[in-house]
Amino acid sequence: MSELFFDESIILLDVEGNTKEEVLETIAQNLVDKGLVRESFLPAIIKREGKYATGLPTAGVSVAIPHTDVEHVNRKTVSVAVLKKPVDFVIMGDDSETTPVQLVFMLAMDEAHSQLSLLQKLMEVFQDEEVLKYLVSQKDKTNIKNLLEEKLGFAVLGGGGE
Numbered sequence: 001m002s003e004l005f006f007d008e009s010i011i012l013l014d015v016e017g018n019t020k021e022e023v024l025e026t027i028a029q030n031l032v033d034k035g036l037v038r039e040s041f042l043p044a045i046i047k048r049e050g051k052y053a054t055g056l057p058t059a060g061v062s063v064a065i066p067h068t069d070v071e072h073v074n075r076k077t078v079s080v081a082v083l084k085k086p087v088d089f090v091i092m093g094d095d096s097e098t099t100p101v102q103l104v105f106m107l108a109m110d111e112a113h114s115q116l117s118l119l120q121k122l123m124e125v126f127q128d129e130e131v132l133k134y135l136v137s138q139k140d141k142t143n144i145k146n147l148l149e150e151k152l153g154f155a156v157l158g159g160g161g162e
Helices: 020-033 041-051 112-126 129-137 141-152 154-158
Strands: 011-015 062-064 077-091 094-108
Touching: 011 020, 011 141, 020 041, 020 077, 020 094, 062 077, 077 129, 077 141, 094 112, 094 129, 112 129, 112 141, 129 141
Parallel strands: 011 077, 062 094
Antiparallel strands: 077 094
């Protein structure tokens, strides 16, 4: 399993967009520019979000966890974006409802099973309202990086002995 790439360059603050597509494009383009994903990642993530919504109405701050298939990924990574203002995402498992998302975790996984373990860790983070409020209020990317490394564990983030 390759090591997950995670640093300040893929933590985006004050992301602006009027639609979920604009937000996803900004985050995905950053990953393309860094060579972490292929050019095909951007259309694939938008297409998948249209079919399988990823909005989660979590306590305090709604989140979204867009992701797509492994063939679009060069290097495993998680990009975190704090939106300047909430953008409506369709709720996962309920195509008739939306939630105002302010925090996006874009997953780019190179193996299907590594996505599952990361999702399980992320769900623990999403259940902690204080952590979510901290993340959206934070203006220092290093603080966000350090908190997520602590919460998600180095086994997930650093490839430490899996």
